[in-house]
Amino acid sequence: MDRSLLKTLLIYSAAMLFMxxxxxxxxxxxxxxxxxxxxxxxxxxxxxxxxxxxxxxEIAAAALMTTLVVLxxxxxxxxLIFSLSREAALAYQYLERASSGxxxxxxxxxxxxxxxxxxxxxxxPLTGPLNLDLTEIVLPAIKNGVASILNYxxxxxxxxxxxxxxxxxxxITLFFIYKDGRHFLRRFWQAVPIGEELKITVSATLTRVLxxxxxxxxxxxxxxGTLGGLGFWVAGLPSPLLFGALMAICAAIPFVGTALVWLxxxxxxxxxxxMLHGLLLAAWGMFVVSTIDxxxxxxxxxxxxxxxxLLIVFGVxxxxxxFGLSGVVAGPxxxxxxxxxxxxxxxxxxxxxxxxx
Numbered sequence: 001m002d003r004s005l006l007k008t009l010l011i012y013s014a015a016m017l018f019m020x021x022x023x024x025x026x027x028x029x030x031x032x033x034x035x036x037x038x039x040x041x042x043x044x045x046x047x048x049x050x051x052x053x054x055x056x057x058e059i060a061a062a063a064l065m066t067t068l069v070v071l072x073x074x075x076x077x078x079x080l081i082f083s084l085s086r087e088a089a090l091a092y093q094y095l096e097r098a099s100s101g102x103x104x105x106x107x108x109x110x111x112x113x114x115x116x117x118x119x120x121x122x123x124x125p126l127t128g129p130l131n132l133d134l135t136e137i138v139l140p141a142i143k144n145g146v147a148s149i150l151n152y153x154x155x156x157x158x159x160x161x162x163x164x165x166x167x168x169x170x171x172i173t174l175f176f177i178y179k180d181g182r183h184f185l186r187r188f189w190q191a192v193p194i195g196e197e198l199k200i201t202v203s204a205t206l207t208r209v210l211x212x213x214x215x216x217x218x219x220x221x222x223x224x225g226t227l228g229g230l231g232f233w234v235a236g237l238p239s240p241l242l243f244g245a246l247m248a249i250c251a252a253i254p255f256v257g258t259a260l261v262w263l264x265x266x267x268x269x270x271x272x273x274x275m276l277h278g279l280l281l282a283a284w285g286m287f288v289v290s291t292i293d294x295x296x297x298x299x300x301x302x303x304x305x306x307x308x309x310l311l312i313v314f315g316v317x318x319x320x321x322x323f324g325l326s327g328v329v330a331g332p333x334x335x336x337x338x339x340x341x342x343x344x345x346x347x348x349x350x351x352x353x354x355x356x357x
Contacts (some may be wrong), residue, residue: 032170037071038210038329040177047178062178066171151252198344202337209336212305213329220297221251224289228258231284235277237265251293252325258289301332311335 026033035091043065051061091105129141229244237243243265247258262285269278292316302312 003051029166030167031324032166033173034323034326036170036173036177038214040174040181041071041207041210042214043182044178058179062175065178066175069174070171084217102112198340201344202340205336205340208332209305209307209333210329212301213302213332215304216297216300217252217328219300220293221248222256223296224248224251224293227292228262228289231262231289232265235265235269235281235283235299236274238266247289252328257293262289305332305336307332307336307339311339 026089027070046068047061047065050065051058054061054064133143136202154197192199194202223239225246225248228247229240233240243261250260251257253260266278266282266285269275269281296317298309298312301316302309315332315335316328317331319327319329319334321327323330
């Protein structure tokens with residue numbers, strides 16, 4: 001084997017090994033790195049204004065900008081969590097009793113309610129030949145669903161210290177993104193072997209898509225929180241504004257989202273024998289509040305990102321399935337960057353195709 005070829009293979013093998021080791025080290029923190037990077041890129045113009053006011057003192061400007069992020073995002077979130085601690089404890093007790101198999105949820109009264117009974121009569125011709133007992137099917141399903149939510153909530157409480165640690169680490173990362181991000185970005189682009197025009201296009205696309213994703217996520221959470229709070233107000237539950245704000249925060253959690261808030265409200269109404277209000281709130285939460293994000297989030301993002309709607313849909317949902325919550329940001333960004341490189345490759349190949357003709 002040629003020695004130059006052997007040397008090249010060894011260098012590439014060592015590079016791949018170190019890339020794998022780097023991924024192994026950073027993989028537990030990829031989520032917080034994604035969110036810190038997204039916040040840093042979106043708010044960097046404001047940091048540059050503060051840097052100018054601080055007369056070029058990067059440490060002071062970065063500390064001030066990180067403090068503003070904490071005051072704008074972290075403090076209201078913590079205050080809302082503490083203000084809802086009592087309601088969360090009561091909801092936890094309700095869920096625990098319901099999952100234990102006790103008759104805390106009046107399933108018999110629900111099934112015999114006139115509204116439910118009317119629908120049961122309509123579907124009876126379909127379930128009768130199959131010998132299906134809906135009570136035996138619905139009750140275990142409700143208990144299993146409540147038990148799953150209970151386990152999810154318990155996991156969140158157990159990992160609260162880990163979440164606070166990651167939150168602190170994200171803020172430290174954000175500080176250094178403000179302070180050293182410009183220098184790191186310059187060194188990164190110097191090492192990337194692509195043309196200057198393509199570098200500018202990739203940077204502009206990254207900034208545009210990140211801004212669109214954050215805009216879409218925040219706006220979607222606000223819409224879901226507003227609809228959830230409206231449902232609580234119509235159902236006569238207390239503090240609809242407070243619970244709507246909590247649903248706006250929980251809307252960012254994949255798969256369960258706003259159900260962490262409106263489902264305990266449904267259980268409370270059913271336990272208070274307010275069957276109609278409970279059933280209507282359940283339908284509103286399930287078919288409107290918890291599902292509308294699948295429609296409006298891609299619409300909000302694709303308009304500002306200037307990308308095809310289908311690409312955003314696959315980016316958002318595929319990103320969430322692959323990376324969890326951070327996939328909401330990572331998915332569309334990855335697909336957008338791939339699209340930029342594919343367009344650049346097609347543009348580079350067009351002169352060669354014309355020459356062949």
